[in-house]
Amino acid sequence: MLRSSVSALAGAGLALAMTAGLAQAAEYEIDPAHSFVEFKIPHLGFSIMDGRFNDVSGTFTYAPEEGEGAQAITVVIPTESVDTNHAERDKHLRSEDFLNVEEYPEARFVSTGFTGDETGGVMTGDLTLHGVTKPIEIQVEKVGEGEDPWGGYRAGFIGTTTLDRNDFGISYDLGPAAETVDMTLMIEGVRQ
Template identity: 50%
Template sequence: MKMTQALLASCLFMAAPLMAADYDVDAAHTTVQFKVGHLGFSELVGRFNTFSGTFSMDDANPAAAKASFEIDAASVDSNHEARDKHLRSPDFLDVKQYPKMTFVSTVYEGTKEKGVLKGTLTLHGVAKEVAFDLVKIGEGKDPWGGYRSGFNASTTIKRSDFGVNYMLPGIPDEMSINLFVEGVRK
């Protein structure tokens, strides 16, 4: 009887990574980054420092994957305080009127290793469907007794689609969004 219980317990433990799991985004090990051209001379890379999110993954049913993120627009950080102040202004993010940016997934197409996560991005008060290319990096037990999973996701948007038209075309319309995500299983 004890042998049967031990065998059953070990089978359940080994199957745990294959079951659906919900994760909280670990902000200390996650980066929300953007990249946009600068006057045709170079590319500017920036990030958002304050955000939260959740995601769910099911290796047995990848189509059930989902994610949601909320980003504090005022946390924009381009490594230049004067530029960051301008990015927070009505010319760009208008953080007083639109303090949050959100993404809520609607569908995932792909395998457990890579695919496309589609959903609604709300930026500058405008909601649009976007598609993130997603690549799973890995998952497993961490040294502190938890369980983690990570992925990278990227997309390209046109800022004009979200009503951010300042200095077009001097500052290009297209910008990339890159997420480097690590989550802790709930």
């Protein structure tokens, strides 16, 4: 009798532990008010131009207790939201010379893998930009996670990568120093 009670208790404990692990694996919705994508690119070799995309949306899964394969993200960026704090330059960036926002209204990143741990690592995935899809790697670092003042639960990450504009068919001549663009993604999500 004692043995069967211990076995039942152990079985219940194992089931509870498994359920708790599954409860921690959650989907997050990207908070567009606290997420952004910034870029830096040399301007003709004379200075560095900063800009950002003001609209970001998507979802991610963050489940460090389930191993490397459990982290996943989809990020959608309306290209028309490009903002360099200069209206005429932004108009040019939206034109066919650069982003061609009428034909390609959004950029999209969809992860395909993650190597690392709960503090960060390398996210691989496919970036679609200017009608071209290419695999890229993003260095990811966890900023933090926890309860917010409104009763929700949030997690935030920062990612960095460097893109070659020519890989995505954006080849408008800005001089040899401006072939690559440094990107920073600050993603904060609310657990659903």
